[in-house]
Amino acid sequence: MRTLSYAEAISEATVQAMECDPSIFVAGIAVDYPSGIFGTTTEAYKRFGKARVFDTPAMENALTGIAIGAAAVGKRPVIVHPRNDFMFLAFDQLINLAAKWKYMYGGRAGTVPIVVRAVVGRGWGQGATHSQSLQAPLAHFPGLTVLMPTSPHDAKGLMMAALQHDGPVVILEHRSLFGLKGEVPEEPYVVPIGSAEVVRPGTDLTVVATSFMTVEALRAADELAKDDISLEVIDLRSIRPLDEETILASLKKTGRLIVTDTSWEMCGVVSEIAALAAEKGFHDLKAPVRRIALPNCPAPVSQALEDVFYPKASTIAKAALVMLGRTSSSLGEIDLVDDFKGPY
Amino acid sequence: MSQSHSGTEIVSRSNSLVLPSAEKSIEMHRSLLRVRMTEETLATRYTEQEMRTPTHFGTGQEAVAVGVCSALDAGDMVYTHHRSHNHFIARGGSVYELAAELYGRIDGCSLGRGGSVHLTDRDKGFMVSSAILAETVATAVGTALAYAMDGEAKVAVCFFGEGTLDEGAFYEAINFASIRKLPVVFACENNLYATESPLSVRQAPGSDLCDRLRAFKVTSERVDGNDVAAVYDAAVRAVQQARSGGGPVFLECMTYRWREHVGPMFDHDAKRSYRDKAEFDAWVARDPVRRSATRLIEQGVATAAEVEVWAAETKAEIEATVERARQAPWPAVDTLFENA
Ligand SMILES: Cc1ncc(C[n+]2csc(CCOP(=O)(O)OP(=O)(O)O)c2C)c(N)n1
Numbered sequence: 027m028r029t030l031s032y033a034e035a036i037s038e039a040t041v042q043a044m045e046c047d048p049s050i051f052v053a054g055i056a057v058d059y060p061s062g063i064f065g066t067t068t069e070a071y072k073r074f075g076k077a078r079v080f081d082t083p084a085m086e087n088a089l090t091g092i093a094i095g096a097a098a099v100g101k102r103p104v105i106v107h108p109r110n111d112f113m114f115l116a117f118d119q120l121i122n123l124a125a126k127w128k129y130m131y132g133g134r135a136g137t138v139p140i141v142v143r144a145v146v147g148r149g150w151g152q153g154a155t156h157s158q159s160l161q162a163p164l165a166h167f168p169g170l171t172v173l174m175p176t177s178p179h180d181a182k183g184l185m186m187a188a189l190q191h192d193g194p195v196v197i198l199e200h201r202s203l204f205g206l207k208g209e210v211p212e213e214p215y216v217v218p219i220g221s222a223e224v225v226r227p228g229t230d231l232t233v234v235a236t237s238f239m240t241v242e243a244l245r246a247a248d249e250l251a252k253d254d255i256s257l258e259v260i261d262l263r264s265i266r267p268l269d270e271e272t273i274l275a276s277l278k279k280t281g282r283l284i285v286t287d288t289s290w291e292m293c294g295v296v297s298e299i300a301a302l303a304a305e306k307g308f309h310d311l312k313a314p315v316r317r318i319a320l321p322n323c324p325a326p327v328s329q330a331l332e333d334v335f336y337p338k339a340s341t342i343a344k345a346a347l348v349m350l351g352r353t354s355s356s357l358g359e360i361d362l363v364d365d366f367k368g369p370y
Numbered sequence: 371m372s373q374s375h376s377g378t379e380i381v382s383r384s385n386s387l388v389l390p391s392a393e394k395s396i397e398m399h400r401s402l403l404r405v406r407m408t409e410e411t412l413a414t415r416y417t418e419q420e421m422r423t424p425t426h427f428g429t430g431q432e433a434v435a436v437g438v439c440s441a442l443d444a445g446d447m448v449y450t451h452h453r454s455h456n457h458f459i460a461r462g463g464s465v466y467e468l469a470a471e472l473y474g475r476i477d478g479c480s481l482g483r484g485g486s487v488h489l490t491d492r493d494k495g496f497m498v499s500s501a502i503l504a505e506t507v508a509t510a511v512g513t514a515l516a517y518a519m520d521g522e523a524k525v526a527v528c529f530f531g532e533g534t535l536d537e538g539a540f541y542e543a544i545n546f547a548s549i550r551k552l553p554v555v556f557a558c559e560n561n562l563y564a565t566e567s568p569l570s571v572r573q574a575p576g577s578d579l580c581d582r583l584r585a586f587k588v589t590s591e592r593v594d595g596n597d598v599a600a601v602y603d604a605a606v607r608a609v610q611q612a613r614s615g616g617g618p619v620f621l622e623c624m625t626y627r628w629r630e631h632v633g634p635m636f637d638h639d640a641k642r643s644y645r646d647k648a649e650f651d652a653w654v655a656r657d658p659v660r661r662s663a664t665r666l667i668e669q670g671v672a673t674a675a676e677v678e679v680w681a682a683e684t685k686a687e688i689e690a691t692v693e694r695a696r697q698a699p700w701p702a703v704d705t706l707f708e709n710a
């Protein structure tokens with residue numbers, strides 16, 4: 027099958043959806059620049075022009091409200107934040123209005139199908155305010171759908187699903203994934219919202235991962251396979267709604283759970299899944315759940331500190347070994363070399 | 371009262387006003403009555419503790435809602451803020467559904483899920499009200515954007531208080547509307563207070579809200595918000611400009627809230643001192659409903675007797691409607707997750 031990069035997959039989904047649905051438009055800072063948000067909006071701009079793909083002032087809160095007001099009368103706006111950290115300024119519209127719209131007006135004001143794309147930064151000194159990952163605060167609120175595709179296949183399929191969904195959807199796209207290549211069907215398709223995927227079957231231990239941490243988990247699984255240790259890796263894909271069934275079925279099989287996410291532990295996605303295991307999978311657990319997330323400080327800039335800040339494949343592999351009471355000789359050399367050249 | 375916003379200056383401005391037709395004047399007066407009587411009936415019954423929803427009554431400010439809504443077409447779309455009953459009723463929303471919403475009943479316009487500050491009647495061209503300052507200014511701009519993208523000759527309107535101009539988000543929204551020359555009218559009800567804070571603690575001396583808007587190249591006009599004909603006149607021009615691609619318009623309608631910020635009491639009865647009784651009395655003397663009635667009679671459009679009959683009929687009908695809403699059923703508990 028044909029391969030595309032993650033960025034190309036998002037671009038293709040956008041263009042194909044816009045071809046079928048004239049109500050879709052794309053707005054945000056820099057979406058109509060030649061660089062087009064890492065190339066994800068360039069093709070749509072070429073195809074549909076400024077009428078449907080347009081730059082806006084930096085006005086994250088109003089832009090979200092504008093998207094809601096347009097969606098309320100039949101549009102399907104896609105708004106894009108080059109870093110999801112900027113979205114803190116949009117939380118009022120997103121959480122106080124978009125997430126509540128359908129419920130709070132008794133369904134009588136219709137729905138507001140907006141898609142918010144937001145990029146998670148990492149590395150090359152992105153620092154404390156350009157590398158956060160907001161899935162936990164967003165997924166806290168009923169009424170929001172929060173997606174984190176990892177593979178190019180899912181980047182396309184979940185984008186297309188979001189563009190058919192009847193409520194607000196946030197898609198968090200990890201900066202480190204944009205160059206990732208994978209098989210992507212040419213024809214339009216959807217990946218169902220709310221479904222996690224077992225991306226690598228295994229028997230000894232389950233790793234539930236989000237976004238870029240899935241890539242790290244797969245590397246850990248490859249490495250441990252050499253020592254006959256079998257990790258099952260689940261790519262969560264959808265933070266809210268959460269696919270409890272896939273997680274619990276895997277836990278039933280392996281009895282051990284590591285959860286790893288691109289953000290912090292405290293009130294985080296890793297904790298939510300640990301709670302799920304404790305509440306509904308307790309009798310399947312052979313060992314305490316282990317959470318692998320960011321250490322409890324903001325992201326530092328210095329390369330020396332950044333290196334120890336981010337959990338990696340080796341972090342996951344080591345945790346798995348401890349949990350299984352095993353050792354391995356080759357660990358430490360499996361970590362990805364970050365080939366991101368910056369500056370953004 | 372404060373700064374450059376002297377009530378007398380505004381009243382004298384409307385002397386040169388061209389009055390609407392007799393038919394329009396009567397229609398607007400009857401709408402004023404409907405709005406006033408609805409709010410007064412709800413305020414009276416609010417003290418029974420059966421409407422369990424924080425409510426911001428709009429008594430005294432009716433002319434803004436009626437004047438602006440009377441200038442709209444059926445296809446236009448209204449958004450508003452927390453003090454929204456006036457706009458809901460002036461736009462043709464159902465008194466029964468409003469009252470049922472306040473009583474938390476299933477017949478409420480939002481099925482009892484929204485309360486006083488989350489109303490909707492989109493078929494009547496009233497999209498939503500919302501309780502967060504400046505929120506619906508942006509959504510109105512978004513609706514106007516959709517109209518402009520589709521080449522539809524429709525206008526979006528947003529009502530809000532002058533307190534919304536204390537919020538940063540307001541300026542993001544009006545700036546975009548101005549850049550894109552969107553068909554949107556910003557109807558500001560400047561009632562001189564945000565909760566109990568006067569303009570003087572929220573705006574620098576000599577600050578002029580219309581000037582702020584002009585800095586964004588938005589057409590702006592200050593209007594006597596207690597004169598329904600003056601509001602209507604300004605709104606007709608504003609809507610016409612917005613609809614014809616001339617860009618957004620900001621109307622600063624000077625008015626005054628009679629009751630407390632939230633709840634049905636009068637401030638002096640509640641022994642609050644943030645505004646004095648003399649100021650209140652001066653504004654009650656400019657009662658928009660009475661001024662409209664007086665003008666109808668002076669112009670020979672209606673007799674005093676007719677005006678009184680309309681008022682009495684409206685009052686009786688609304689009182690009965692509100693009582694009927696009180697007796698409507700509760701939402702079934704198994705519908706808790708409906709629309710979640
Ligand atoms: C973002 C936000 N901040 C604070 C409040 C609390 N609040 C409710 S009404 C109000 C004053 C609003 O004044 P104004 O906009 O002039 O409207 P008025 O109540 O006078 O009609 C405030 C501060 C709110 N609803 N939303």
Ligand SMILES: [Mg+2]
Nearest residue numbers: 531532563564
């Ligand atoms: Mg005010």
